[in-house]
Amino acid sequence: MNTPEFSVIITTGAAPAALQASAASALAQTLRSVEVVLVGDGTDEPARKAAAALAARHPERVRSLASPHEVRGTAALRNLGLDAAHGRYVLLLEPGERLQPHACRNLWEAARTTGADLVAGRWTQFTADGKKQQAPGWQDGLHARTRTVEDIAEAPELVVRDSLVSGFCLRRDAMDRSALRHAEDLTRSEVHFGARAALAARRIALVPNLIVTHRAAADHRRDIGALLDASGRIGYLLVRQGLTALRDERDRAFVTDQLLPLAQSFLRLPRAERTELAAQVAARLTDRIDPRRWTGLPPVERNCVRLLAAGDADGVQAAAYALARPGTVVSALAERDGRIHWSGEGLDDPETRTVTDVTELGHQHRSFGQLRLFNRLTRCTVEAGRLELTGRIVLPLDALPAATPVAVHLELRLRGGGRVFRLPVEEAAHQGDALTWRLRLDPRLLPVRGMNERVWDTRVIVTAEGQRAVADVFAEREVVGKGRRFPARPRFGALGRLRADTWLPYATAGGHLALELQACRRPARTAHRLAHYATNFRPARKLKAFLKSLKKQRDRLHSGPVKTRVYNRLLLKLPVRRNSAVFESHMGKCYGDSPRAIYEELRKQGLKTRCTWAYASSPAGFPDDAKLVRRWSWRYLWALARAEFWVDNQGFPHALGKRPRTTYLQTWHGTAYKRMGFDETGVRMQNLPQRERLQRAVDRFDRFLVRSEHDVRTLGGAYRIPDERLLRLGYPRNDRLVAARARDEAEGRFPRPALAAKLGIPDHKQVVLYAPTFRGALKKDKKLQLQLDVRKFTEKFGDRYTLLVRPHYMERAELPVCAPGTLFDVSDHHDVSELLCLADVLITDYSSIMFDYALLDRPVVLFAPDLDAYAAERGSYFDLRGRAPGPVVESEEELLRTFADLKPADTGHAEQRRAFAEEFGAYDNGDSARAVVDALFVRRTCK
Numbered sequence: 001m002n003t004p005e006f007s008v009i010i011t012t013g014a015a016p017a018a019l020q021a022s023a024a025s026a027l028a029q030t031l032r033s034v035e036v037v038l039v040g041d042g043t044d045e046p047a048r049k050a051a052a053a054l055a056a057r058h059p060e061r062v063r064s065l066a067s068p069h070e071v072r073g074t075a076a077l078r079n080l081g082l083d084a085a086h087g088r089y090v091l092l093l094e095p096g097e098r099l100q101p102h103a104c105r106n107l108w109e110a111a112r113t114t115g116a117d118l119v120a121g122r123w124t125q126f127t128a129d130g131k132k133q134q135a136p137g138w139q140d141g142l143h144a145r146t147r148t149v150e151d152i153a154e155a156p157e158l159v160v161r162d163s164l165v166s167g168f169c170l171r172r173d174a175m176d177r178s179a180l181r182h183a184e185d186l187t188r189s190e191v192h193f194g195a196r197a198a199l200a201a202r203r204i205a206l207v208p209n210l211i212v213t214h215r216a217a218a219d220h221r222r223d224i225g226a227l228l229d230a231s232g233r234i235g236y237l238l239v240r241q242g243l244t245a246l247r248d249e250r251d252r253a254f255v256t257d258q259l260l261p262l263a264q265s266f267l268r269l270p271r272a273e274r275t276e277l278a279a280q281v282a283a284r285l286t287d288r289i290d291p292r293r294w295t296g297l298p299p300v301e302r303n304c305v306r307l308l309a310a311g312d313a314d315g316v317q318a319a320a321y322a323l324a325r326p327g328t329v330v331s332a333l334a335e336r337d338g339r340i341h342w343s344g345e346g347l348d349d350p351e352t353r354t355v356t357d358v359t360e361l362g363h364q365h366r367s368f369g370q371l372r373l374f375n376r377l378t379r380c381t382v383e384a385g386r387l388e389l390t391g392r393i394v395l396p397l398d399a400l401p402a403a404t405p406v407a408v409h410l411e412l413r414l415r416g417g418g419r420v421f422r423l424p425v426e427e428a429a430h431q432g433d434a435l436t437w438r439l440r441l442d443p444r445l446l447p448v449r450g451m452n453e454r455v456w457d458t459r460v461i462v463t464a465e466g467q468r469a470v471a472d473v474f475a476e477r478e479v480v481g482k483g484r485r486f487p488a489r490p491r492f493g494a495l496g497r498l499r500a501d502t503w504l505p506y507a508t509a510g511g512h513l514a515l516e517l518q519a520c521r522r523p524a525r526t527a528h529r530l531a532h533y534a535t536n537f538r539p540a541r542k543l544k545a546f547l548k549s550l551k552k553q554r555d556r557l558h559s560g561p562v563k564t565r566v567y568n569r570l571l572l573k574l575p576v577r578r579n580s581a582v583f584e585s586h587m588g589k590c591y592g593d594s595p596r597a598i599y600e601e602l603r604k605q606g607l608k609t610r611c612t613w614a615y616a617s618s619p620a621g622f623p624d625d626a627k628l629v630r631r632w633s634w635r636y637l638w639a640l641a642r643a644e645f646w647v648d649n650q651g652f653p654h655a656l657g658k659r660p661r662t663t664y665l666q667t668w669h670g671t672a673y674k675r676m677g678f679d680e681t682g683v684r685m686q687n688l689p690q691r692e693r694l695q696r697a698v699d700r701f702d703r704f705l706v707r708s709e710h711d712v713r714t715l716g717g718a719y720r721i722p723d724e725r726l727l728r729l730g731y732p733r734n735d736r737l738v739a740a741r742a743r744d745e746a747e748g749r750f751p752r753p754a755l756a757a758k759l760g761i762p763d764h765k766q767v768v769l770y771a772p773t774f775r776g777a778l779k780k781d782k783k784l785q786l787q788l789d790v791r792k793f794t795e796k797f798g799d800r801y802t803l804l805v806r807p808h809y810m811e812r813a814e815l816p817v818c819a820p821g822t823l824f825d826v827s828d829h830h831d832v833s834e835l836l837c838l839a840d841v842l843i844t845d846y847s848s849i850m851f852d853y854a855l856l857d858r859p860v861v862l863f864a865p866d867l868d869a870y871a872a873e874r875g876s877y878f879d880l881r882g883r884a885p886g887p888v889v890e891s892e893e894e895l896l897r898t899f900a901d902l903k904p905a906d907t908g909h910a911e912q913r914r915a916f917a918e919e920f921g922a923y924d925n926g927d928s929a930r931a932v933v934d935a936l937f938v939r940r941t942c943k
Contacts, residue, residue, distance in 0.1 A: 005033040006104045006169070007087030010095060011077045012040030012064075016050035018096035021214070023054050025098035031105040031203060041082040075182035075189035082181065089119075089733055091169040092190070098214045106209040108168045110674070114148045116205035117174035118197055120158070123167035125215035133213060136161070136257075142206065149204040152243070158204065159238065160249045161257065164194025166209035174201065178840035186233070187226035187762035195234045195706025199241060209875060220262035225280055228257055232288040251293040259285075261557045263304045266317040267324065269513050270478050275313040283313030291355075299358040300326075303342045306355050318374060318890055320509070321474060327817075330374040332433035335394035340364050340397070351767035360791055368399050369467030375460050377475040377513055378436075382486045385622055387441040387505060389513075391460065392434050393471050401431040406439050406826045407463040410445070412515065415455040421447060424499055435462065443489045443503060445648055454500075456515045457508075475513035480505055480661065488517055502526060563637060564655045571641035576661045580610040581645035581937075584652065585799075588631040588668070591623070592831030593649045594667035594705065594929075597732035601929035607937055612639045647937070656698040665936060666701040667731065670848025671711055671920050674773075675875035677718030703936065707731050707851075708922040714877050727935065730921070731831050737855040738926030740837045744856070753838050754904050759824055761802045768801045768899075770834075773847035774808035783812040787865055788843065789892060790823060791816040797899055798822035806835060808847070834864070843895075843901065846870060850885060854917040855924055859906040860886035863895050885913040 008026040012019050036058070038051040048066070055064040067080055082090060089111060093099070107119045122143050124133040131935040149155045157163050170180070179202035182189040198204065220227075231254050262281070286309055294305040304319035318330040334344035340359045346352035363371070379390040388409070400406065408425040423445060427438040428510050439461065445575065448456075462469045475754045485502045492499045502520040505513060534540065556562060581602075583595045591613065602609050611626045613635055619628050629635040632653070638655070646652060646664040658664055675789040677683060677698075683691065698719045706712055707730045716726055750763065761767060770788055784807050794803055798819050804826045807813045815825050827837055836842070842853045842860045850860055862884050864870070871880070881888050886909045889895045898905050 002033075004035040004087040005031060005089060005108055007037055007081075007085035007090045007172075008093060008099070008104075009037045009039065009078065009081035009085060009090060010082070010093045011074055011231070012051045012095065013044055013074065013077070014049040017466075018135070019047055019050050020054065021099055022093050022095055022099075023062065025100075026093070026104075027766060028101060029099060029104045030102050031108055034061070034104055035085075035087055036065045037081045037085055039067065039077045039084075040065070041067045041077060049581050054423055073184060075184040078189070078193075079184065082175070085172065088172055089169045090172055090175065090287075091213070092166075094166070094216065095168060096214055096216060097212050099212060100210050106207055107211065110146065110205040110207050111169070111171065114203065114205040116203045117146065117171045117201040118164075118168060118203075119205040119207065120164060120168035120452040121207045121209045121211035123212040123215055124210065126217040126386050128217050131818045133215075135210075138337075139163075139409075143208045146205070146207050146817050149206060150202070152198060152204075152246070155204065155206060156246055156249060158198040159195045159234065159243075159246055160195070160253050162191050164198055165190045166215055167397075168194070168197075170197055170201075175782065183233070186230050186696065188230045191227065191230040191234055196237065199237060202256055208276070220258060221265055221273075221277060224258065224262050224277070225284065227254075228281075228284050228288045231258075235261070235288075241402055248290075248293065249811050251289045252296070254289065255294045255297065256301075259305055259308060260301055260323070263316050264323060266320050268315065269317075271280070271313070271476070274317065274510060278308060278311045278313040280306055280317060285309045295355055299342075299361050301353055303358070307431070307602045318376075321374060322586070324510075325472075327361075328372045328374055329394055329396045331396070332394060333358070333395065334361060335364070335820070360472050360816060362791075363396055365817050367467060368464060371396070371399060371469050373462075373469055373471040375471035375473055377473050377479055378506055380475070380480045380484060380513075382484050383440075384444070385487050387484075387503070388439070388440065389473075390436065390438045391473060392431075392436050393460065393462065395430075395433055395435055398500045400430075400435065400462070404464050408435075408443070409463075410439050411459050411461050411463045412456040413459075416452055417453065419453065424458070446503075448488070448500075454517045455815070456517075458513045460513065473513040475507040476511070477507045480507045480513065485520065490576050501511075509591045517632050526765075560632065560655075562569075563632065563634070567637045567641060568655075568657050571637055572657055572659055574642055576644055576659065577610065577642045578644055579608060580612070580639075580643045581647055582612045582614060582639050582643045584614040584631075584646075584648040587650055588614045589809055590830040591615075591621050591626075592733070593669060594731050594733040595647050595649055596831060597735060597929040597933055598647055598667070601732070601933045601939060605930075605933060607933070609645075609937060614639075621828075625815060627694070651697060651799050652700075654693060658700045663702045663936065664700050665703045665705070665727075665932070667705045667733075668711075668715065671707065671851040673846050673848065673876055673878070673880065674716070674870075674922060675718070675848075676715060676878065678720060679714075679718040681873075681875060701725060703931070705729060705731060706927075707734070707924050708920050710877075710920055717907060727932065728923050729931045729935065730923035730925060731852075732929035732932055733831075733923065734852055734855055734924045735926050735929050736833045737836060737852060738924060742926070749840075753834065755834055755838050759802075759804075759826075760821060762821070762881075765802045765821075766803060766840040767838055768802060768841045768842040768843060769835055769895040771806040771835075771847055771849045772808070772845050774810055784813040786813050787845070788863060788885065788895070791818055792892070793896070793899075794818040794822040801841075804835060804839065806832065825937055841899075846874075846876075846880070854885045854913055857910075857914060857917065859902060859910075860884075860913065861898055861905075862886060862888045862896065862901075863892075864888055865890050865892075883912070883916060885909065885916040 010019065010022050013446045023036050023038065023678065038054065040048055040051055051064040065080060065084055067077055078092060089108065090503060100570050106121065110116065110119045122135055122139050124135045126133055138157050138161050142155060142163060152159060180197055180200060182193045186192055231250065235247045235250060238250065291309065294302055297305065300319060300322045304316060304323060307315035307319055308854045322328050322330045323923050332342045333344050334347065338352065339357050340363065341347060341353065342358050370864055374394045375391055377389065377391050381388045408428040409422040410425060411420060411422045413420050423439065423441065425439045429436055459470055459472045462471065485504050488503045500517045500519050501524045502518045504516045504518050506516060508514050519525050568711040583599050585591060585593045585595045599611055602611065612629055613622055614629055614631045616631050616722060622628055631640055640656060643662055646658065646662060647667065649667045649669040683694065702725060703723060704721050704725055705727050706715065712726060772786065790803060790805060802821060803823050804824050805813060805815060812827065815823060829835060836853050836856065840858060842850065843862045843863050844850050845862060853860055862880065867880065867890060887898055887905050889898055
């Protein structure tokens with residue numbers, strides 16, 4: 001074989017199957033000029049034989065090297081492989097890691113075109129359970145596109161994170177020039193080697209391709225000492241090269257990437273192991289990482305690392321519980337100078353007070369019934385056929401004074417079912433900052449029926465002065481123990497005991513106490529075997545298969561593609577029902593906006609129109625007397641197919657056709673600042689079929705509401721809507737705002753709308769509505785990170801303002817706990833117009849809500865810290881700074897200064913705000929709903 005382009009070096013100290021999988025992925029590369037170098041120390045006989053067999057099968061492409069006796073350790077073996085490599089580029093693999101088929105070709109082409117000394121791509125590793133693979137989140141930014149880096153500051157993740165532990169190659173001559181080799185005195189030498197390679201390379205190429213998969217899951221418990229040593233040495237290198245800022249960033253990243261996952265593992269570790277591990281970390285941590293690196297973390301994470309540095313294993317475990325279950329109070333808390341601290345220890349030291357300050361968690365603002373308390377099981381034994389449990393519940397900040405009478409119950413919930421029953425706790429007593437409890441559980445008191453009610457989860461309910469606090473029972477496996485069974489007494493006498501006869505308490509994977517009903521004695525085991533045979537012999541299996549196929553067919557009939565075909569081919573052939581209309585707002589997520597205003601105008605005029613409302617997931621909030629159908633149900637499709645009118649503000653499902661005799665009124669949902677439709681860069685970059693699907697969906701619009709000539713130019717043009725289809729009648733939803741402004745001018749702002757009393761907002765406080773724009777599709781269950789620090793805002797202005805937060809209807813925000821009456825999440829309120837009428841001030845960024853709110857002639861503050869970047873990325877129709885209806889502030893400090901003295905800031909924008917409202921709401925005259933109904937429904941109804 002001529003000089004190969006690539007040498008793939010694999011150490012052989014692993015199971016033969018892992019070694020063979022790694023070698024096979026290298027041999028299967030589409031770049032054929034690849035050699036495989038297998039290096040082992042000869043002590044593992046199966047691995048040695050596997051390596052020899054591979055070399056024998058592929059003599060021209062695989063070499064197997066055995067190290068001399070004095071060469072030991074993975075780092076030394078890798079160095080031996082680097083010395084023996086023939087390729088122009090070298091790539092290192094751990095046994096079990098696998099190269100993607102085009103990995104070497106992608107790296108080689110990037111190196112050839114850029115002349116880079118180092119080329120790196122993405123890699124994935126197994127999760128802790130070993131079932132899935134995932135890439136670290138920071139790879140998305142590092143490998144977002146192909147690029148060349150000559151200054152490490154352009155891609156700091158290469159040394160700040162452990163990026164170069166896999167998935168990269170080095171030019172051989174560059175490696176030799178810098179004398180790059182693994183540090184043989186480091187256990188995790190690959191971490192140090194990758195950082196050294198990045199610092200030594202004159203040019204680095206980064207590619208977005210996935211290079212390596214099947215990397216082993218990180219073992220923070222086993223590797224933490226070695227990782228600390230390697231990270232400390234990398235920090236020394238960075239400081240020596242004058243990159244102190246990167247050293248500080250690396251220390252912070254190490255805390256979040258390594259120490260916090262390590263702390264979370266304390267929930268599953270036995271006491272002896274976690275004590276030893278905490279002592280090991282405490283002995284090294286403060287010498288390796290400056291404590292100031294974790295003072296900027298959120299409160300729970302910060303104290304978790306502090307306790308780890310102090311070697312407090314039980315404290316780390318409790319903090320890890322709070323990380324896993326946000327909002328749980330796991331320590332007693334202490335108050336000092338108006339601030340709340342993790343505990344009362346060390347508060348005389350100012351630095352300790354800084355680290356232990358947890359005021360922002362808001363526990364001090366929660367009532368007893370709102371607290372989630374840490375409830376540790378301290379004893380679990382079986383005596384005289386009864387289960388004896390004792391526990392300790394944390395009571396923070398005198399949440400439950402000792403003199404307060406309490407009732408404590410153990411609640412058992414059937415897993416996967418609705419059955420719940422409670423048993424009173426025999427003893428409950430205050431002990432300092434905790435409530436201890438004790439219960440002897442008599443199996444005769446458990447009203448279960450047998451194995452069909454097999455697993456029961458537990459929690460403790462504490463009732464005091466009419467308030468209930470719930471505390472799950474945190475249970476360690478060593479406390480629950482093994483084999484602590486006690487007899488079961490299911491109902492139905494002997495028949496019940498034939499089905500189950502024993503209870504087994506155990507700790508769940510989540511660390512909570514549960515009780516499992518088992519069949520342990522011979523009669524019950526025999527009964528179970530007979531039942532298993534009865535349900536698994538051939539006729540039963542055939543019946544199960546038949547029922548399963550029926551369910552599969554039923555599910556297929558209810559699938560989206562089948563419904564779409566039936567709708568377009570059959571339902572659209574049904575006759576149209578005169579004077580029928582289907583209404584939908586924001587894809588069925590609410591009862592509001594212009595469709596609501598039109599619907600209520602129809603009812604006000606008494607027109608005989610059969611109206612149907614579509615809802616997405618819940619009918620809550622819709623009128624009790626409205627006819628409702630669930631979106632995408634058969635009733636929904638039936639109503640759409642036969643309706644004479646479609647009314648919505650966003651878009652009925654694109655795949656559903658519309659017949660000519662149905663009139664589709666698109667009310668739309670806002671005036672355009674950012675580019676929309678075919679003007680949007682993302683849409684212009686779509687392929688032709690995607691753009692055609694959008695055009696077909698838009699072509700269904702028979703009438704499109706606009707509120708100004710700006711809408712005609714922007715929305716009309718962006719969606720290619722002919723002028724004859726545009727209705728210049730304004731937005732019916734804004735009739736409420738026009739009426740509110742007239743009422744303000746005639747009667748003043750009081751009394752406020754009924755919503756103020758419902759929320760509990762006092763008259764002396766002004767209402768601020770914070771409504772940011774949509775920032776893009778979020779992953780399922782991922783919360784929106786608000787750009788405004790609402791906690792800081794309420795702390796500064798809570799005595800003057802009540803802040804209402806309303807994210808875009810497609811996003812969810814997780815709000816902090818603040819002082820009562822200062823912050824409300826109004827995301828679930830159906831109609832935003834009601835919130836606008838209530839608000840005295842609006843904070844937004846680029847949301848179209850500013851165009852509506854301007855009609856009220858009330859202060860608007862545009863908080864736009866990323867204005868230039870947003871306008872450049874999304875595109876805009878006008879310069880916001882020059883035409884804004886209020887001050888444009890680009891930092892949080894500027895926003896707080898504006899609200900500290902709002903009246904002067906608003907006065908300077910009063911005339912511009914009125915001009916803004918006149919320009920963008922020219923057709924919003926307060927009579928839009930009636931005009932729309934007269935234009936479409938009255939004429940048809942009278943025929």
